[in-house]
Amino acid sequence: MATLLRIDASAQLEDRSLTRKLTGIFTEEFLKAAPDTEIIVRDVGYEPIPAIDHRFIHAAFTPPHARERWMRERLALSDRLVDEVEEADIIVMGAPMYNYGLPTALKGWIDHVARIGRTFSFDPSRGDFPIEPILSGKKLVVLSSRGEFGFEAGGQRGHMNALDPAIAACAHYFGVDARTIETVAIEYQEFKDDRHYRSVEAAKRKTREIALRLGSSWPVSGSLVPDTPVIPSAHEALERTAFSSSRHFPVNPDSEARRR
Ligand SMILES: Cc1cc2nc3c(=O)[nH]c(=O)nc-3n(C[C@H](O)[C@H](O)[C@H](O)COP(=O)(O)O)c2cc1C
Numbered sequence: 001m002a003t004l005l006r007i008d009a010s011a012q013l014e015d016r017s018l019t020r021k022l023t024g025i026f027t028e029e030f031l032k033a034a035p036d037t038e039i040i041v042r043d044v045g046y047e048p049i050p051a052i053d054h055r056f057i058h059a060a061f062t063p064p065h066a067r068e069r070w071m072r073e074r075l076a077l078s079d080r081l082v083d084e085v086e087e088a089d090i091i092v093m094g095a096p097m098y099n100y101g102l103p104t105a106l107k108g109w110i111d112h113v114a115r116i117g118r119t120f121s122f123d124p125s126r127g128d129f130p131i132e133p134i135l136s137g138k139k140l141v142v143l144s145s146r147g148e149f150g151f152e153a154g155g156q157r158g159h160m161n162a163l164d165p166a167i168a169a170c171a172h173y174f175g176v177d178a179r180t181i182e183t184v185a186i187e188y189q190e191f192k193d194d195r196h197y198r199s200v201e202a203a204k205r206k207t208r209e210i211a212l213r214l215g216s217s218w219p220v221s222g223s224l225v226p227d228t229p230v231i232p233s234a235h236e237a238l239e240r241t242a243f244s245s246s247r248h249f250p251v252n253p254d255s256e257a258r259r260r
Contacts, residue, residue: 002218003038004030005088009106010045010096017045018186018200019094022143025204026092026211033215040084042109045094049077049108060115078112085113085174090139090214093167097146101162114173135175141210142167142183143203147190182210 006027010017014024031037059071060078067075085091096103102110116122121132144163150156151164164183171178186203188196 001036001038002030002034002089002215003040003087005040005042005084005091006094007091007106007109008041008043008045008094009103009109010094011098011103011105012096013046017094017096018145018189018203019096019143020045022145022184022186022203022207023092023094025207026141026143029208029211030090030092030215033212034218037215037218038087040087042081042084044105044109045103048105049081049112051104051108052111064117075115078115079118081109081112082115082118085119085138086135088138089218090141091174091176092141092143095142095144095163095167097144097151097161097163100160102166107166110170110173114170119173119175133172133175135173136177138175139214140167140171140174140176140181141214142181143185143207144183145186145189145203147188149187149191149195149199151185151187184210 004027006023008017008020008023010019012020014020027039031039055070055074056078059067059074062068062071093106095106098104101107113119117134119134121134122130123132124130126132142164148157150158151161152158168178168181171181184203184206186196187199
């Protein structure tokens with residue numbers, strides 16, 4: 001049985017968010033192919049993750065056996081988020097582009113999931129690369145939407161794309177080999193013209209295809225990703241971005257993680 005972690009990060013609710021429609025379509029199609037899948041829903045757009053602060057960092061860098069009660073309390077949400085990532089075989093991430101990068105809520109999720117001793121280890125004796133990921137073997141599908149266009153490598157706004165490279169750079173914290181990330185992105189949302197509607201339709205189609213392929217290949221898909229994650233260059237991350245499109249799909253707005 002597969003476990004699918006669905007993350008939504010749009011500040012808009014289901015009737016207005018294109019990325020929520022895509023994550024909804026993905027989940028529905030995946031379930032058609034693999035009906036016994038467990039779904040964990042984490043909606044950081046509806047219930048944003050608080051920013052990390054000095055207390056969080058102090059608590060995270062204190063060894064577990066030495067943590068005071070306030071430290072354990074400060075890390076409780078982070079622990080829950082890491083538990084969800086640990087449980088997941090596949091992560092589907094709705095990632096709207098805000099100000100050319102990640103929505104604050106999604107960045108907050110990453111900040112809480114990147115945890116020393118849980119998702120990475122740090123050892124200065126490793127020289128120039130002291131960080132090693134702890135999790136591995138997970139698959140990440142990024143479903144994005146952008147108001148403008150041309151954010152692919154070599155595109156007219158490729159140099160402004162701070163979203164896809166940021167996700168790829170942090171993928172090892174989620175146990176994902178960045179080379180295996182599959183990305184679908186709606187474009188032209190702000191133009192609301194034919195290019196946008198074509199982009200929406202293409203993204204929906206591509207999202208269904210990916211979900212069906214992954215769902216059908218499960219559990220074989222669990223072995224698709226190599227054990228040793230690598231951090232790709234921003235250029236490589238951009239090159240993997242497939243630009244396509246979406247449309248309306250209802251989704252329960254509860255933001256605490258929900259299980260099917
Ligand atoms: C606060 C905010 C910032 C945005 N910044 C950008 C941007 O920098 N570049 C861009 O192409 N679109 C930008 N957009 C447009 C969104 O990427 C677009 O509306 C997308 O569909 C949002 O995802 P959602 O529909 O799931 O909410 C922005 C939208 C909002 C609300």
